[in-house]
Amino acid sequence: MKVYRGVIKGNTIVLEERPDLPDECQALVEIKPLDQAAKDNEITKRQIELLKHPHKGGRLRYRRREELYDRW
Structure with a gap:
């Protein structure tokens, strides 16, 4: 789906390109008003950055399942 930019004039939308x-x-x-579209674009950019550099979530506590049970 392609996004087209335009201007509303009454009940008509005039697009910048065909x-x-x-x-x-x-x-x-x-x-969408352009200010909302700009916010959406910023959110999308942030989401893409997070996908490129995900959070590691800390260190691995147990390498084997048995180690989990050894603590009791």
Whole structure:
């Protein structure tokens, strides 16, 4: 799915570029103010960074299952 930027004028949305869809094609339109879209983009960038550098979660306490039971 491609995102197109446009301007709302009354009941019409004027897009900055022509979509690669045929004329008279039905489409679903989601309207977000640009400030919300900017926040969403920032969140997406942060999520991608976290995926690239995941948290290690600490050290491995037990290497074998038996070590877990040896503590009792």
